[in-house]
Amino acid sequence: MAERGRYKTRHHDAVLMLLEENKGKCLSVDDVCTALNCRGERIERTTVYRQLEKMTDDGDAVKYISEKGSSALYSLREKSCAPHIHLKCLDCGGLIHLNCSETESFLRHLRDEHSFTISRTNTLIYGHCGCSAQASSGKNEN
Amino acid sequence: MAERGRYKTRHHDAVLMLLEENKGKCLSVDDVCTALNCRGERIERTTVYRQLEKMTDDGDAVKYISEKGSSALYSLREKSCAPHIHLKCLDCGGLIHLNCSETESFLRHLRDEHSFTISRTNTLIYGHCGCSAQASSGKNEN
DNA sequence: TTGCGTGCAAAGGTTTTGCATGGCA
């Protein structure tokens, strides 16, 4: 929450608007760059990094811990709806919002029995959804 | 399982042995390099990367998807014990092995109700354990 | 006018790749 002297600039608005248009999805820095430059914004990569970092600091965006090698993912922080965990498919890249009672009780269990509080804004759980990919997935799952 | 023509070399044994000595812990490429070079192995960083990749392919090691910016983590794949999810503390870095019935039923729920199969070998769930750190953690959890 | 935001260039850290050589089978 480092909201000291924040100026409201064109680029800030542009990034925020893009996140709002993609509510429920995750965007990488590259996605943001490409999308904004496509619509004629001419925004620097560095600026996107800095804007997203600021927005994460201010609580307007959420940064997901992502697999190494690929880039970090950001999404709008939706204040109104209850916090939830996200599942990410390693095959199709799809993002699933987990918002059910079983999840809540599992989180409660972790907290009460394992003294562990999940960082819901940071955690992506990886696996495979029911998408097409069966061929590519059968490696070492156990 | 790309176990075509694998040669059993000194370096392969050294890396495997180190993982076995650190059963239950996660090691980075750097950890492996340092440890082995300390005991006079003189192993190249590149070789460690390649060995760990091979061992992951062959099912002897597990590579964890880790937070961006820090390095990837590997551990021995323990074949005998039941597969489990891992929790990682963002404060102290500690790793918790989750191996209880509640976890199992949560995973079953994800599979049955959400058609989602967790990659237990890849997923680290981030959060905060009951370690000392309270000051540093209160950012944007929600 | 003050100080944050931005573009540009460069550096930092992790991981991958190419190539010639060494070593296992």
Added chain:
DNA sequence: TGCCATGCAAAACCTTTGCACGCAA
């Protein structure tokens, strides 16, 4: 002998940092 493993160097990739300038307040 054939093929994989290794060392060394270099590149690729994502991200961060420094600095001068522009622009919001």
